[in-house]
Amino acid sequence: MTATMTAVVYTALDAFEVRQVPVPAPGLGELLIRVEAAGLCHTDLDILAGRYAAELPRIPGHEFAGTVVDADPALRSRIGERVAIDPLIACEACRNCLRGHPNLCTRGQAYGAERDGGFAEYAVVRSDNAFSAGTLDPGVAALAEPFACAVNALDRANPSPEAKVVIVGAGPMGMILSIAARGRGIEDLTIADRVPERLERASRFGATETVRIAHGLTDSLPERAFDLVIDATGRPEVVQEAVRLLADAGTLIPFGVCPPGSELVLDTFEVYRRQLCIVGSFSLNRGILAALDILRQSVYPLDELITTRFPLEQGGDALAAVGGSDTVKIQFDPMTRIATQ
Structure with missing residues (x-):
C-alpha cells in the first residue's frame, strides 16, 4: 500500500484542501525531505488568487527546511542531513542564466509553483537545491529563502x-x-x-x-x-x-x-x-548559502521572527493569518501531526 501524508493542496484558483496524498518518491538526483518547517508569504496568497503564475493543482510552499530521509541511491550519503531549500530551478542555458541571473530564467520552475513544495509532511527536491543547515533550528533554517x-x-x-x-x-x-x-x-x-x-x-x-x-x-x-x-x-x-x-x-x-x-x-x-x-530585485539569486551564513552568525533573536506555527490541518487559519499586524513570519510545523500520532 502506498504511504500517504497530509498536505495543503491548491486545487484551483481560490480553492484549497487539506488532504491525504501519496508520499512522493525521489528520482534521479533527488532527495526526499521530511519537512520540519515551512514558511508562508504573500506569494502563496498570490498563487491562490491567480496573481502569480503557477500550475494547479499544486502543493504550495517555497520556504522550507527539513531532514533528508530517502534519496537517489547515488545520494544515500545525504540521508540524515538537515537542509534548507532553494526553491528555484533554472535551465542554466538561457541568456539570463548565462549572464548570472538564474532567478530570471526564461524556462525556470519553482517548488511551490510549477513543482510541489513544502506545505506537506514530505517533499521531493533536487539534491542541488538542498543546502546543509547544520544545527540551525528548522524554523530558523526555513528563513533562508526570504533571507x-x-x-x-x-x-x-x-x-x-x-x-x-x-x-x-x-x-x-x-x-x-x-x-x-x-x-x-x-x-x-x-x-x-x-x-x-x-x-x-x-x-x-x-x-x-x-x-x-x-x-x-x-x-x-x-x-x-x-x-x-x-x-x-x-x-x-x-x-x-x-x-x-x-x-x-x-x-x-x-x-x-x-x-x-x-x-x-x-x-x-x-x-x-x-x-x-x-534597482530592481526579484526573488533570490543563488543566495541560500549566504543567507545561512547570516542566520548562523546573527546576534539577533531569530526565533522571535517566527510568531505563529500551525499544523498542516489548520491550513486555512494559517493562510488567513498572513499579513496580520501582530505577526512576523508564520510557519507550518508538519511535525506536529507526526509527533502526536
Missing part, C-alpha cells in the same frame, strides 16, 4: 558599510532586510513604519534608529538624506515618495511587491544630475 531574497537586493545595491540606509516598512521582510543589512556591516540603519509595536520590534532586530510615520514619509524623514532607500511595503504611493529621500548618488530598491501596472514618476533630469539609481 536569500534580501541578500539579492543588497547584492544588487552593494552599499558600503558607511552608507546611510532606511527601510520603509517594519513587517516580515523589513525585519529580514534589517538583519541582512546589519550582517553586511551597515552601521547606520533607520526603519520607518506607522505601527509603534513594529518599530519597538525593529529596535531589537538591527535598527539603529526608528521613525514613526504619521502622515507622509517626508513629514517624518529628511529629504535627500539616505544613500540606500528600500521600500518593504509594496505600496506605489510610498515608493513614489521614497524617491525624495535619496541623497545624491543614492539608490532606491522597490523591494515590496507593488501591483502590476504601478507607475513611478521620475524627473529624469534629477536622475541624470544627481546620479540616482532605481
Whole structure:
C-alpha cells in the first residue's frame, strides 16, 4: 500500500484542501525531505488568487527546511542531513542564466509553483537545491529563502558599510532586510513604519534608529538624506515618495511587491544630475548559502521572527493569518501531526 501524508493542496484558483496524498518518491538526483518547517508569504496568497503564475493543482510552499530521509541511491550519503531549500530551478542555458541571473530564467520552475513544495509532511527536491543547515533550528533554517531574497537586493545595491540606509516598512521582510543589512556591516540603519509595536520590534532586530510615520514619509524623514532607500511595503504611493529621500548618488530598491501596472514618476533630469539609481530585485539569486551564513552568525533573536506555527490541518487559519499586524513570519510545523500520532 502506498504511504500517504497530509498536505495543503491548491486545487484551483481560490480553492484549497487539506488532504491525504501519496508520499512522493525521489528520482534521479533527488532527495526526499521530511519537512520540519515551512514558511508562508504573500506569494502563496498570490498563487491562490491567480496573481502569480503557477500550475494547479499544486502543493504550495517555497520556504522550507527539513531532514533528508530517502534519496537517489547515488545520494544515500545525504540521508540524515538537515537542509534548507532553494526553491528555484533554472535551465542554466538561457541568456539570463548565462549572464548570472538564474532567478530570471526564461524556462525556470519553482517548488511551490510549477513543482510541489513544502506545505506537506514530505517533499521531493533536487539534491542541488538542498543546502546543509547544520544545527540551525528548522524554523530558523526555513528563513533562508526570504533571507536569500534580501541578500539579492543588497547584492544588487552593494552599499558600503558607511552608507546611510532606511527601510520603509517594519513587517516580515523589513525585519529580514534589517538583519541582512546589519550582517553586511551597515552601521547606520533607520526603519520607518506607522505601527509603534513594529518599530519597538525593529529596535531589537538591527535598527539603529526608528521613525514613526504619521502622515507622509517626508513629514517624518529628511529629504535627500539616505544613500540606500528600500521600500518593504509594496505600496506605489510610498515608493513614489521614497524617491525624495535619496541623497545624491543614492539608490532606491522597490523591494515590496507593488501591483502590476504601478507607475513611478521620475524627473529624469534629477536622475541624470544627481546620479540616482532605481534597482530592481526579484526573488533570490543563488543566495541560500549566504543567507545561512547570516542566520548562523546573527546576534539577533531569530526565533522571535517566527510568531505563529500551525499544523498542516489548520491550513486555512494559517493562510488567513498572513499579513496580520501582530505577526512576523508564520510557519507550518508538519511535525506536529507526526509527533502526536
